[in-house]
Amino acid sequence: MISGLPGRAMVVFLSDFLEAEDNLAEKLRFSLSSRYESLCLQVLDPDEIDLPDADALRFAELEGDREVSSSPPAIRERYKSDMTGFVENLDDNLSAVSAELETLTTNQDLGYALRRFLGMRNRK
Amino acid sequence: MIEFAQPAALWTSLAIGLPLLAHMAYRRVTEKFYFPSLRFIRPSQIPRMGKRRPSDIPLLLLRILLFLVISFLLADPSWKSETLPIVENQRDEVFLAIDLSPSMAGWNGLEEAKEKALEITKEDNSNSHVGLVTFGHSTLGKVNFGQVNLNSKIENLTHDWTRGNAQVCLLKMQLLENSL
Numbered sequence: 001m002i003s004g005l006p007g008r009a010m011v012v013f014l015s016d017f018l019e020a021e022d023n024l025a026e027k028l029r030f031s032l033s034s035r036y037e038s039l040c041l042q043v044l045d046p047d048e049i050d051l052p053d054a055d056a057l058r059f060a061e062l063e064g065d066r067e068v069s070s071s072p073p074a075i076r077e078r079y080k081s082d083m084t085g086f087v088e089n090l091d092d093n094l095s096a097v098s099a100e101l102e103t104l105t106t107n108q109d110l111g112y113a114l115r116r117f118l119g120m121r122n123r124k
Numbered sequence: 125m126i127e128f129a130q131p132a133a134l135w136t137s138l139a140i141g142l143p144l145l146a147h148m149a150y151r152r153v154t155e156k157f158y159f160p161s162l163r164f165i166r167p168s169q170i171p172r173m174g175k176r177r178p179s180d181i182p183l184l185l186l187r188i189l190l191f192l193v194i195s196f197l198l199a200d201p202s203w204k205s206e207t208l209p210i211v212e213n214q215r216d217e218v219f220l221a222i223d224l225s226p227s228m229a230g231w232n233g234l235e236e237a238k239e240k241a242l243e244i245t246k247e248d249n250s251n252s253h254v255g256l257v258t259f260g261h262s263t264l265g266k267v268n269f270g271q272v273n274l275n276s277k278i279e280n281l282t283h284d285w286t287r288g289n290a291q292v293c294l295l296k297m298q299l300l301e302n303s304l
Contacts, residue, residue, distance in 0.1 A: 056170045057155060057157040058155060059159045066162055068165045070167050070170075079164050083164055
């Protein structure tokens with residue numbers, strides 16, 4: 001990937017980063033170079049953060065056939081704890097290779113959020 | 125007024141507890157919800173929606189009603205009119221059924237039966253239809269005797285020497301009753 005980049009570049013990744021977080025830091029190792037910067041924008045649906053408001057749902061995987069019946073109120077606390085731990089772990093892994101992570105939600109204006117984020121970085 | 129031929133069947137109406145229990149224990153069928161990743165989604169117990177109050181009240185009422193109707197029909201209801209039939213011009217119907225089988229010969233059984241039959245004919249009023257059915261070797265059935273003829277017929281009854289059939293006697297009586 002680095003071979004296709006110009007001499008100095010900022011790479012912005014947009015994803016939910018819910019899979020392959022173990023390999024991600026390794027892939028972004030190029031960020032350690034002073035010539036490159038990596039910005040990882042994790043875009044999540046608000047329901048992915050708090051779980052939807054419903055007594056019971058049959059969760060169906062978007063990219064697979066798996067289904068899990070569950071009650072969001074019963075698993076919400078544990079889910080949020082797992083999600084927070086996952087994002088913190090991801091942030092740690094990315095920080096280790098000088099990549100930055102910012103979490104956004106789909107109900108936010110992505111362009112505005114990106115501009116705000118970059119503006120804040122420039123002020124630093 | 126409604127009367128029930130099988131009133132014990134009304135106990136089956138207690139079965140209305142079944143739809144009630146079913147509704148109370150009802151777990152909602154979960155709707156499908158597409159989610160990006162099930163990685164942190166754990167299966168959990170689906171809460172019983174009817175824990176505090178039965179869900180879907182109209183359906184519950186319909187099911188209870190269905191059970192009640194079934195219980196009602198099982199009890200075999202019939203409508204009995206409160207008004208009594210007009211009996212002014214109606215005559216009584218009396219059937220005397222006398223067993224002439226050989227067993228009546230012992231211990232003066234037939235004589236006692238004849239005495240009882242004659243007592244009944246004495247108490248009888250002129251408006252009555254009187255029928256006499258006897259059964260022994262053969263079955264006799266006859267109605268509309270005159271009082272004297274009837275008494276004479278009863279007094280002259282003698283037992284047979286072969287086994288009688290009470291069932292044939294009852295059928296005969298039914299036929300005579302229908303012929304009145």
